[in-house]
Amino acid sequence: MSLETDQIVSKAIESDVEFDPIENHVNSEYKYGFVTEIETESAPKGLNEDIVRFISAKKNEPEWMLERRLKAFAQWQKMNEMPQWANLVIPEIDFQDVIYYSAPKQKEKPKSLDEVDPELIKTFQKLGISLEEQKRLTGVAVDAVIDSVSIGTTFKKQLAELGIIFCSMSEAIQEHPDLVRQYLSTVVPPTDNFYAALNSAVFSDGSFCYIPKGVRCPMELSTYFRINAENTGQFERTLIVADEGSYVSYLEGCTAPRRDENQLHAAVVEIIAMDNAEVKYSTVQNWYPGDKEGKGGIYNFVTKRGICKGHHSKISWTQVETGSAITWKYPSVILQGDNSTGEFYSVAVTNNFQQADTGTKMLHIGKNTRSRVVSKGISAGRSQNSYRGLVRVGKNAKNARNFSQCDSLLLGDKCGAHTFPYIEVKNKTGVVEHEATTSKIGEDQIFYCNQRGIDTEKAVALIINGFAKEVMDHLPMEFAVEAKKLLEVSLEGSVG
Amino acid sequence: MNTITYFKERFEQLQADSVDTHIKAMRDEAFNEFSQKGIPTVKHEEWKYTRINDFFIKDYQFSTDLKEQHFTKEDLQHLKMPGHDNANVITFINGHYHPEFSTLRSDELEIMPLQEAAHNQFAPIVEKHLGHSADYHRDGINALNTAFIQEGVFVHVLKGRTAKHPIYMYNITDARSGNIFAQPRVLVHVDENAHVQMVETFATIGSDESFTNQVIEMAVEKDAVLELYKIQNDAPNSTVVSTTHVNQVGTSIANVITISLSGGLVRNNLNMVMDAPNSLSNMYGLYLQKGHTHVDNHTVVDNRQPNCVSNELYKGILDGNSTGVFNGKIFVRQIAQKTNAYQSNKNILLSDNASVNTKPQLEIFADDVKCSHGCTVGQLDEEALFYLKSRGISDHTAKALLLQGFALDILEKIKPSEIRLFVDELVQKQLSL
Incomplete structure (x- = not known):
């Protein structure tokens, strides 16, 4: 490591240890910008049927999985073109210039943390999510994913006692093939969109979570993702199945090292909630957004969708989006079961040259279904921030109820805030409300704070x-603290 | 014959017969555009919910190819709106301006065929303001109208004058002897400090199919006031695509009120280009549909200058198998600071087969603005209904009363009293379910 990265690293460690919220972030350079030196075993660049076979073979997958991958790959080839409808300027991506598989070198699966590559452990320490720390202090089970292969899973035993399965996707394919086979790709089929097809063909790993009937998961399940090797696209696949009457809260958070070349990230997340089940999915997304000139940054093209299959089920998405050069993400809920509920809470922050086109889809199919959408967009610098949402009340969705609110805040006169809400109602008993506002921080509000001795920058953070x-408020405690910090850091220097 | 090939043939014929003007060049360009883009399909984002390409499978013809031409004064008698005898009248039959059925009453106005205006003292105005709507509709259907600009009309409101009589504009399609394709084209120039009221309506006679593809462009100069009332109460065998493009070139006031009561398929494009600071524009719309009608209102407010205010309210009541579409766009450009733009769309669904698709859209590039939009879909208030019923009012009447109240917000924006009464009656008739 060079001297410079060393400094950034030590600073990163320091700030985590001291845990001083704002002061440590005065340096608005990307905090987690360092590269871990781990030998990786990668596939050659490019994508063809052989690569798909290679990935499948590497993971020692059963025949049916390979077949699915190949089918998805064929589908992807047919699609052949990136979707253009979003309000984004996406540079042409050469999908043949991406490495689709890279795994940290390991001799065999470690049974305890001591066996894990010490370099990796160090990385997590730098990120402030050291496994032992997590284990001891927070009681959160962590399935840490680094460059596509899961290297450590904690609290497994405790969860296993309750019958909860929480493991990496590759493990699930080996250990619980029936469950995976039954549920994988049922919510997001490969035919869904370009990136979903790509993901279905080449996904490397991800998390699998199954909560059995009537079990309330006693802890928040959490996965940390981290893009690491140069030129490696991340294709995560997550599947959460909540059986009848169960409850789970799932956290996903991301940090990525700084990199000048754009990195592609196309994940798929599927959630299935049966009768009376509830799934709460929270994300703090902080991929590298590119520097002040808009150079570099992660492309984040994610398909997230949940289905409320059973009656009285509930799926709730909460997201805080501060990173990525380009975000293309619409966590959705299919409200199929009667009396089911879907929620979407989002804060999307864009600064400098970031672009975000994000929102949700609420598809009301069952009777008495309810959904709530609260989206807050904050744009600063030269960024473009769009909300794109769909609320559809089907013909048989009696008494469907939706409330959507999307507010935008503009900081500076070179950014843009856009709203594209689609509302389609085919049932006369449906009640749908949508409201949106766009505004800036009022001078009177700043003045009020200044008068009371709060400087402008802090006043803006406060507002x-x-x-x-x-x-x-909908984020779990651990996340709320981090998310609040993130908001302030992301907008540093954009006002005042 | 394929309709598209038919258009091509007629276009070549038209160009061959006409003299070289800038209009001819414009037609060429537009036909090129049409050939490239074609009729928009539902894959076109702006036409996602409205399917018009299917209509072109039918054999439509321009009136010049119809064997019989028998529109008479008596026919017009039946279509008259109240106040007709006291108004300036512009009559389009099958997309062509017919001076013999038109009248000019106010000396504050000049009304003439567009071709004539392109060659007299108004030529600079025509050249300056004709064809701007195309910038907002990069699709084949707008280009198709422009490709056939021929017998349009030009209206000029004199500087500093208030037109004493309103302008009534009839868009009549005579579908008694074949499927008819009509493309009326209007250019209105409201000069400085002038004031004009315009009322337009659409009517189809006969039982064959009619397709009206209309484009009205209006330029509003400094301190002028424009009021436009669009009353759409057409027959079920009619299809209307009506593009209204208002360009506020000077600080001015523009009000556009659109009332859609029936028709087969109605698509209204309304563009408000606020190209001068401190301008005001109001857009109100009411769509009240039953049967198999489809009504689509697409509006665009383009804020190009600072300190403008726009208000927009569209209300819809959908019954039977009708479909309502609303798409409101507000653009605020970076220079347009201190813009206040409000937009609201409210819908009531009355039947199981009615549906509504709405998309209130904001695109904002300036920070010092106040923009809001809201939209709702719902039903009549149960409690209000119960209140009325408990006082001995029948279910049917109670519903009609509440719906009338719902529509009132829009109806009361209609200023000419005869038209207000006329529309009130139409609404009441429609509501007595």
């Missing part, structure tokens, strides 16, 4: 946190 509070 923004207030603006986003409705969403932040």
Whole structure:
């Protein structure tokens, strides 16, 4: 490592240890910008049938999985073109210039943390998510994913006692093939969109979670993703199945090292909630957004969808999006079961040259279904921030109810805020409301704070946190603290 | 014969017969555009919910190819709106301006065929303001109208004058002897400090199919006031695509009120280009549909200058198998600071087979703005209904009363009293379910 990265690293460690919220972030350079030196075993660049076979073979997958991958690959080839409808300027991506598989070198699966590559452990320490720390202090089970292969899973035993399965996707394919086979790709089929097809063909790993009937998961399940090797696309696949009457809260958070070349990230997340089940999915997304000139940054093209299959089921998405050069993400809920509920709470922050086109889809199919959408967009610098949402009330969705609110806050006069809500109602008993506002931080509000001795920068942070509070309140405690910090860091220097 | 090939043939014929003007060049360009883009399909984002390409499978013809031409004064008698005898009248039959059925009453106005205006003292105005709607509709259907600009009309409101009589504009399609394709084209120039009221309506006679593809472009100069009332109460065998493009070139006021009561398929494009600071525009719309009608209102407000205010309210009541579409776009450009733009769309669904698709859209590039949009879909208030019923009002009447109240917000924006009464009656008739 060079001297410079060393400094950034030590600073990163320091700030985590001291845990001083704002002061440590005065340096608005990307905090987690370092590269871990781990030998990786990668597939050659490019994508063809052989690569798909290679990935499948590497993971020692059964025949049916390979077949699915190949089918998805054929589908992807047919699609052949990136979707153009979003309000984004996406540079042409050469999909043949991406490495589709890279795994940290390991001799065999470690049974305890001591066996894990010490380099990796160090990385997690730098990120402030050291496994032992997590284990001891927070009681959160962590399935840490680094460059596509899961290297450590904690609290497994405790969860196993309750019958909860929480493991990496590759493990699930080996150990629980029936469950995976039954549920995988049922919510997001490969035919769904370009990136879903790509993911279905080449996904490397991800998390699998099954909560059995009537079990309330006693802890928040959490996965940390981290893009690491140069030129490696991340294709995560997550599947959460909540059986009848169960409950789970799932956290996903991301940090990525700084890199000048754009990196592609196309994940798929599927959630299935049976009768009376509830799934709460929270994300803090902080991929590298590119530097102040808009150079570099992660492309984040994610398909997230949940289905409320059973009656009285509930799926709730909460997301805080601060990173990525380009975000293309629409966590959705299919409200199929009667009396089911879907929720979407989002804060999307864009700064410098970031672009975000994000929102949700609420598809009301069952009777008495309810959905709630709260989206807060904050744009600064030269960024473009779009909300794109669909609320569809089907013909048989009696008494469907939706409320959507999407507010935008503009900081500076070179950014843009856009709203594209689609509302389609085919049932006369449906009640749908949508409201949206766009505004800036009022001079009077800043003045009020200044008068009371709060400087402008802090005042802005205060107002923004207030603006986003409705969403932040839905984040689990551990995340709320981090997310609040993130908001302030992301907008540093954009006002004042 | 394929309709598209038919258009091509007629276009070549038209160009061969006409003299070289800038309009001819414009037609060429437009036909090129049409050939490239074609009729928009549902894959076109702006036409996602409205399917018009199917209509072109039918054999439509321009009126010049119809064997019989028998529109008479008596026919017009039946279509008259109240106040007709006291108004300036512009009559389009099958997309062509017919001076013999038109009248000019106010000396504050000049009304003439568009071709004539392109060659007299108004030529610079025509050249400056004709064809701007195309910038907002990069699709084949707008280009198709422009490709056939021929017998349109030009209206000029004199500087500093208020037109004493309103302008009534009839868009009549005579579908008694074949499927008819009509493309009326209008250019209105409201000069400085002038004031004009315009009322337009659409009517189809006969039982064959009619397709009206209309484009109205209006330029509003400094301190002028424009009021436009669009009353659409057409027959079920009619299809209307009506593009209204208002360009506020000077600080001015523009009000456009659209009332859609029936028709087969109605698609309204309304563009408000606010190209001068401190301008005001109001857009109100009511769509009240039953049967198999489809009504689509697409509006665009383009804020190009600072300090403008726009208000927009569209209300819809959908019954039977009808479909309502609303798409409101507000653009605020970076220079347009201090813009206030409000937009609201409210819908009531009355039947199981009615549906509504709405998309209120904001695209904002300036930070010092106040923009809001809201939209709702719902039913009549149960409690209000119960309140009325408990006082001895029948279910049917109670519903009609509440719906009338719902529509009132829009109806009361209609200023000419005869038209207000006329529309009130039409609404009441429609509501007594």
